[in-house]
Amino acid sequence: MSYYDQIQGTHMDMLKEISNIGTGNAATALSSMTSKKVEITVPNVSLVEISQIPFLFKDPEKVTVGIPIMFHGDLNGKILLLFDTEPAREILELLLGFGNEDLTVMDEMQKSVFTEICNIVCGSYIVALSQFTNLFLNSEVPQITVDMLTAIIAESCLEYAVEEDRTILIETRFHIEDQSVIGAYLFLILEPASIPKLLESLGM
């Protein structure tokens, strides 16, 4: 029997609430780094078939900057921070003073801008998650890739696919001031066994 069979609407609402708190902190962090107003959307929590991931997005092959950070401890999982190419360039320009024409060939300095943003933004998410649940969480060093959107997300879910055919994706979109498009996304992906632990910590 899969853990996901026990998931009900109230559980999904609770996951949404947790994500709201986490991304609220993350948006504040992103805003103070870029000195721009950052708005967040209401998190979207969905139980998806891993096989259907390529069909979830309008443009599955869109070039995207993907920065996942793993965390371990009482819960295991990862947060995946994604930037479209235009906001990614703008962030480089804001923080380094110069942009990059071709994000597929970033130097170490440019890569570290993104991994550092991930540390701060996702770090504040993880702290909020830990404080709210009273669970111990320890984050690792972020990784970075610039590639097709669907491949980045599928790859991030892959290690939890050994036992399960489904995964819970908790998605929040950031709207950065002056950007006409929503430019950044954040996904919380939990190891299947961590989901009942998380819900238990919330008294469910």
Added chain:
Amino acid sequence: MEKKTIIGIGEYKAAINPMTLVTLGLGSCVGVCLRDPRQRVGGMIHVMLPESGGKSVTKPGKYADVGIPLLIAEMKKLGASPTALEAKIAGGAAMFKSDKSTMEVGRRNIDSVKQILKQCGVPILSEECGGSRARSIEYSVETGALMIRKVGGGEKTEILTI
């Protein structure tokens, strides 16, 4: 109008000509394309993991060891001869450089796919494996041409056909 079928992650499909089989965003996953050139029967599987560990599984297409023989059986039903099959494979990249575990999955997927194909007696005509870039692939059942798209320099899509 060209007929196309998109195959999800960990799924497989056999088809009769005319048909183009497509799968998107192969990272460490491997796309295995099979074809009986005389009968014009083709098949594709999007392998996620090298082996199922002998357990009963709900999605056999995820695993190289159980998925590939199942795909061959499906193709046989459509008239393909198992001894006439040829293969082309793509994928098995390591998208995150510092990540030892997924780097290993890509490599292990490629090794497992090759081993299973060998056991099934299917020769590999060509391959586009490894590296760090994800791939999307389109396989023509009619010609056996395998078109591969990946992100190249200048954020442009690089297209090659094997």
